[in-house]
Amino acid sequence: MFAIRKYCLFKVLIVGLLSLGFSTIALAKxxxxxxxxxxxxxxxxxxxxxxxxxxxxxxxxxxxxxxxxxxxxxxxxxxxxxxxxxxxxxxxxxxxxxxxxxxxxxxxxxxxxxxxxxxxxxxxxxxxxxxxxxxxxRVYQGRYLTGMVAGLMTKSNLLGYVGSFPIPEVIRGINAFTLGARAVNPKAEVKVVWVSSWYDPGKESEAANTMINMGVDVVTQHTDSPGPINAAEKKGVYAVGYHSDMAVYGPKAHLTATEHNWGPLYTAKAQAVLDGTWKSEDVWGGLSDNALDLAPYNKAVPKHVRAIVDQSKSLIAEGKLHPFVGPIKDQSGEIKVPKGQRMSDSEMLGMKWYVEGVQGKLPK
Amino acid sequence: MDIDFIANILFATIRMGTPLLIVAIGELVCEKSGVLNLGQEGMMLMGAVTGFMIAFHTDSLFIGFMGSVVAGALMALLFAVVTMHFYANQVATGLALTILGVGLSGFMGRSYVGEALTNIDFQIPLLSSIPFFGKVLFSHDVLVYISIGLAGAVYWFFKSTRAGLVVKAVGESPESAQSLGLSVLKVRYLAIVFGGAMAGLAGGYLSLIDTPLWAENMTAGRGWIALALVVFASWRVERVVFGAYLFGFMSIMHLVLQSFGLSVSSNLLATLPYVATVVVLVLLSRNQQRIKLFAPMSLGKSFHGAH
CATH class of the missing domain: 3.40.50.2300 (Response regulator)
Known part of the structure; x- marks a missing residue:
């Protein structure tokens, strides 16, 4: 017993010394x-x-x-x-x-x-x-896909969107969600309620409640708390999360979510600084860069729905499908993006109008 | 617009107003005794996080709520000791209490972010199994009824009990109260702790019933709104009740009007609850003489009398 322990101790010491030596070399480098x-x-x-x-x-x-x-x-x-x-x-x-x-x-x-x-x-x-x-x-890619999920899962054809503030980033998400839903379900329409806050769990969930009471059966959000998911769970309707997988707040309601995936980008940037190759640039990463992802589907999402959405997901990642490609009409039915034309990044970044299928007027 | 729709709005109004009502009632009692505690937000958050943590482990809402109440009361006790034994300024101490509550609750709840309450029994045992009435009255949040009961009890307390008079006397003139042989410190301690317990309870309402989850800062300023409510309601219980529900109603209308497609700026609509509540309560209490009758004269002043 003692011998073994002594031996072990010895080994540990040797390994320790060796690794210390190596790490000093590594550090020196x-x-x-x-x-x-x-x-x-x-x-x-x-x-x-x-x-x-x-x-x-x-x-x-x-x-x-x-x-x-x-x-x-x-x-x-x-x-x-x-x-x-x-x-x-x-x-x-x-x-x-x-x-x-x-x-x-x-x-x-x-x-x-x-x-x-x-x-x-x-x-x-x-x-x-x-x-x-x-x-x-490129959150809008995830919005488009989750819109498809919502469009296929809705029975009332009425989807709800809890918004924070009417700025282009949020409007872009609403439009992408609407386009995605209508790509698979032309009857789908989207209701929007602004809570004028990025973060207020109580108010966000109340906004979701209000829309659910008006017949919405899938809610999603561009606010920061899981409040709306929670509201959907309580009312027995579906929800789509944002920022991260929010399934825990609505095990039955949460269909999927658009998740940010900053990890790979942060790692790459730090590595670039370590290597001395860092340069100032604008990175707008999409599905192809693994910069965002969809959270795992709820078991309520049937196979054929998953198949349709997964296929579109790989098409977007391969650059073969673009959420904002014409013909896109605005609410008055006027064509904003002609057939076959794709919106440029700067057009998307400055988006200040609703696409057809969004209910209500955009607040000024 | 059908009856269901109106019922939904009213139901939501009550749900929005309830946490405000609970905090405001607690603060009203505290202020009536002459103590201004600006730490509502901090006490609420501590109540919210403690309640959530306890309910998460015990799977019992009831024990969770007890935890909320105790956490709020302990925070208030800290406030009481600092302001009454060390004569610290009440305003500064209250602000510090809020800052402490925000930070401490965030720290305590760190590993509970991303957790949800499951297997929780939302209904009161026995009562909820009564046919019909059980479903109508007791199957959703009990706290709504408790809060109304509390408001009624506090109204009655100030209107027709000797103890209520004692609290008011201490708030008006602690010196006179003491010369009459009343213990100013004891009364204020009780009032402060009651206020803290209520704030904790309201926090628990948010993290256990309203949105059963814990997220930092989840009270989102409700403690401050409740504080303002007490002042604008000129320290009258019935007006606090009215103001809390009015605020809740207007907050809901902000959302409902939008879902009707009203094309008014949503930012402007968002100010509606604040504007409406302040305007209505100010109009109600425009009579200066009557405000004086209800405002505790020595509010916010330290009492240096003998212990």
Whole structure:
């Protein structure tokens, strides 16, 4: 017994010494770990937007291990507060900083000027500089596909959409969802209710309730909490989630969800900084880049529905199908995108009109 | 528009108004005793997270709610000790309590994000099995009825009990109350803790019944709205009830009007509950003399009398 233990101890010691030696060599090669920082607009526990970013941070750590060291600051208000936080993070020796909310755009650019050797990545913005890149995912592809699921699952042909604020990003999602639903079910129509907030579980679920009471039998959302899923579960109708798999909040209701998948992008960006190949660019990753995905289907989704949606999913990933390809009519029936023509990225980014099939007027 | 539709709106109105009503009633009692506790949001969040955690592990809503109440009361107790024994400024302490509650609840609930309550029995045992009445009265949230009962009890408490008079006396003039041999500290302690327990209960309502999940900051400012409600209702129970439901109704109308396709800016519509509630309550209480009658005169002032 003792002998064995002694032997073991010896072995451990040797292995330990050896690995210490190796790691010193490795360290000598790679210097210190790359310090990467994240600025979040909400709490990491919001089960939505910020949660998805933080999951991606964890994914990056898993992938790159010792090569990176991450920190994050949550609940950072957009504006002056953000500038202070980003400056502090840059000063603390972080060489790559992800600022993950639209309102961080100008603060990020301002701080980036003062720290030319630090790389910045700003989510959802459109202004870049030498050391500031931007990125976003093509959520509309997921919206289109989940719209198909909703269009095939609805019995009342009335779908509900809980919106936050009428900005192009949200309108684009509503339109893609509507186009997807109508591609498989021309009778489908979409009701929209704006809650004027990104995050208010009670109000979001009440908005879903209101629409369900008016005959909607599949609800989805462009807000950050699982409130609407919860409402659908209680009322016995279906729901489509957003940001991450929200099935746990509505085991029967949750058909699928559009999930952000920032992990691979974050890992690639950090690797690029490590390799010295980082450059400022705009990444708008889609299904083909694995930048987003659909959450697993509910068992209520029948095989033929899955087959149709999965096929469209691979067509989109291969670039053979585009959600915003003409003919697309607006609400008045006027053709906005001629047959066969595809909307450009900048047209999609500035979208301020509803497609045919959305009920109600777009608030100004 | 059919009767079902109206019933749905009214039902939703009550559901939106209930958490506000519970917090506001608690704060009203607290303010009547002369103490201004701005920590409602923090106490609510602590109630919400504690209730959720406990219900998650025990699979019992009832025990979850007990947890909510105790968590809110403990937060209030902290407030009471700091303001009454260390004479800290009530406004500053209340704000600090909110900040503490937001942070602490987020920290405590970290591993509960992404969890949902399952296998929870939403109905009260025995009562819900009564035919017809069980279904109509007891099969959805009991808290709605409890909140109305509470409002009624508090109304009666201030209107026709000696204890209610004592609380009011302490809120008007703690010095006189003390000279009459009343224990200012004891009364205020009880009022503050009652307020905290109510805020905790309202938080539990959000995380256990309204949207059975925990997410950081899920109260989304309801504590602040309740605080404003108490002032605009000029410290009168019946107006707090009315204001809470009015606010709930207007919040629902913001959503319903949109789903009818009304082409008014949704941002403008979103202000409706605030504007309507403030305007109506201000109009109701435009009589200065009467406000003075109901406003606790020594609200927010520390009491330095002997212990």
């Amino acid at each position: 790679n210097h210190d770990p790359l310090k990467v920082a994240f600025v979040y607009v909400g709490p990491t526990g919001d089960a939505g937007w910020t949660y998805a970013h933080d999951e991606a941070r964890k994914y990056m750590v898993e992938q790159l291990g010792e090569k990176v060291k991450t920190t994050y600051v949550e609940n950072v208000a957009e504006g002056a507060d953000a500038e202070r936080v980003i400056t502090e993070l840059a000063r603390a020796g972080n060489k790559l900083i992800f600022t993950t909310s639209f309102g961080y755009m100008n603060p990020t650019l301002k701080v980036a000027k003062k720290f030319p050797d630090v790389k910045f990545e700003h989510a959802s913005g459109y202004k870049r500089s030498k050391n500031v890149g931007t990125y976003f995912d």
